[in-house]
Amino acid sequence: MNKNVQTFIGCDAEYAEADIVLCGIPFDGTTSYRPGARFGPSAMRAESYGIETYSPYVDRDLQDVPVFDAGDLELPFGDTKKALTMTEERVAAFLADGKTPFLLGGEHLITLGAVRAVARKHPALHILHLDAHADLRADYLGEPLSHASVMRRIWDIVGDGRIHQFGIRSGERAEFAFAAKHTHMRRYDLTGFADTVAALKNEPVYVTVDLDVLDPAGFCGTGTPEAGGVPFTALLAAVHSLSTCNLVGCDVVELSPHYDMSGASTAAACKLTREIILQIKGA
Numbered sequence: 001m002n003k004n005v006q007t008f009i010g011c012d013a014e015y016a017e018a019d020i021v022l023c024g025i026p027f028d029g030t031t032s033y034r035p036g037a038r039f040g041p042s043a044m045r046a047e048s049y050g051i052e053t054y055s056p057y058v059d060r061d062l063q064d065v066p067v068f069d070a071g072d073l074e075l076p077f078g079d080t081k082k083a084l085t086m087t088e089e090r091v092a093a094f095l096a097d098g099k100t101p102f103l104l105g106g107e108h109l110i111t112l113g114a115v116r117a118v119a120r121k122h123p124a125l126h127i128l129h130l131d132a133h134a135d136l137r138a139d140y141l142g143e144p145l146s147h148a149s150v151m152r153r154i155w156d157i158v159g160d161g162r163i164h165q166f167g168i169r170s171g172e173r174a175e176f177a178f179a180a181k182h183t184h185m186r187r188y189d190l191t192g193f194a195d196t197v198a199a200l201k202n203e204p205v206y207v208t209v210d211l212d213v214l215d216p217a218g219f220c221g222t223g224t225p226e227a228g229g230v231p232f233t234a235l236l237a238a239v240h241s242l243s244t245c246n247l248v249g250c251d252v253v254e255l256s257p258h259y260d261m262s263g264a265s266t267a268a269a270c271k272l273t274r275e276i277i278l279q280i281k282g283a
């Protein structure tokens, strides 16, 4: 008999033997429109059993990869700073143990907690950011810690030329002006993603996938759906180009499962997570 402890499918290695650690960050405290991303990690774990551990795309299997699922971080309600600090400390602990952290969101602000820790270990860090939204606001309604400001706060850490944005089709005029000076931004689709990955071959890379980069016609389980997104197959192709990359941290954020009661959005998030895990070196 085994304990009834649910992990993401195929991610049942012990901590000591794992190269990759999954950790859910069930936080949606700064969500600007429809909340619910806090339910993302648990939904993904539960519904991951609807997909296979085997990837026919890359002929690899999660069961051959030692991944530890650390469960969800138990966060306080109503304290954004503390939630970020706890996320940062948890990721720093994984890094100190030589693990590659893979966070399941939660809203996009959680990426800031992770990057604070990852950038300390890898000062030359580059960020691959796939999203519908620029997330470059200086603040949102006066609040500097917001999911609409997360890439701006990350820019505060990593600086010019280190944030590579793809699929962006929404933001204020000022955000696009900021991007023109300080980040590499590809609007509307993922063209050039593989070229960027190739150019960063020898650099440490953190990849953050805001699932709302996908077209809401096929992926509606998210808090701020934005029409005109990329098809799942395009996102999958981008992910598969990561195989040459030195991935030092990853996250998949902004699944808000209850907005898609068909379960198709959660299933897409699970499949994408599997495919990213299988791209991590050493995996």
Ligand SMILES: [Mn+2]
Residues within 6 Å of the ligand: 131, 132, 133, 210, 212, 213, 224, 254
């Ligand atoms: Mn977004």
